[in-house]
Amino acid sequence: MATAFLAAKRSKDPCSQVGACIVNENNVIVGTGYNGMPKGCDDDEFPWAKKSKNALENKYLYVCHAEVNAILNKNSADVKNCTLFVALFPCNECAKVIIQSGIKEVVYISDKHAHKTHTIASKRMLNAAGISYRQFIPRQKQIVIDFSEINWNEMNQLPSTPVKDINAHTQKEKLKEEDQGK
Numbered sequence: 352m353a354t355a356f357l358a359a360k361r362s363k364d365p366c367s368q369v370g371a372c373i374v375n376e377n378n379v380i381v382g383t384g385y386n387g388m389p390k391g392c393d394d395d396e397f398p399w400a401k402k403s404k405n406a407l408e409n410k411y412l413y414v415c416h417a418e419v420n421a422i423l424n425k426n427s428a429d430v431k432n433c434t435l436f437v438a439l440f441p442c443n444e445c446a447k448v449i450i451q452s453g454i455k456e457v458v459y460i461s462d463k464h465a466h467k468t469h470t471i472a473s474k475r476m477l478n479a480a481g482i483s484y485r486q487f488i489p490r491q492k493q494i495v496i497d498f499s500e501i502n503w504n505e506m507n508q509l510p511s512t513p514v515k516d517i518n519a520h521t522q523k524e525k526l527k528e529e530d531q532g533k
């Protein structure tokens with residue numbers, strides 16, 4: 352799921368950055384994706400608006416959802432029996448592609464559009480197709496990516512800035528727990 356969230360960071364959608372990550376039966380990542388305009392449709396030229404009276408000036412007719420991009424980006428022959436990790440519950444259009452692609456499980460974090468028709472239709476199709484879905488409850492609220500970590504051993508010291516300390520602390524706690532056989 353963290354990989355899905357990392358992929359989301361690449362999205363140019365100013366409102367909702369959504370990421371998806373597909374893993375195979377051995378939990379190996381076979382595809383990632385995020386919501387964005389189709390290839391050749393410049394992210395800076397196509398509209399990101401949501402509420403223009405002219406539907407052609409809103410993003411919805413153009414944007415490719417994270418789930419579909421992750422499936423299309425797969426580096427394996429297919430995604431049969433794979434699990435899709437995605438930040439938001441898939442819409443009806445993505446559900447169709449998920450079903451047709453052979454993905455067998457969807458793991459999501461937020462179902463904030465549960466009341467909307469596209470989610471209700473999505474669940475109806477996923478249920479009918481026998482695709483399971485479950486909510487992911489993260490054990491930790493955040494993971495900090497610290498590029499300087501790679502030099503820790505070399506420097507033979509722990510980082511000193513507050514952001515780095517979050518990682519240092521987590522790392523130290525983890526090592527302590529491992530030592531204690533937890």
Ligand SMILES: Nc1nc(=O)n([C@H]2C[C@H](O)[C@@H](COP(=O)(O)O)O2)cc1CO
Pocket residue numbers: 364366367368369385386387401410414415416417418439440441442445464
């Ligand atoms: N499961 C999803 N995957 C996605 O990639 N998206 C994308 C489509 C839009 O770019 C954005 C939703 O825009 P907004 O209505 O929250 O401003 O997130 C949305 C959903 C929700 O169904």
Ligand SMILES: [Zn+2]
Pocket residue numbers: 416418441442443444445446
């Ligand atoms: Zn969708």
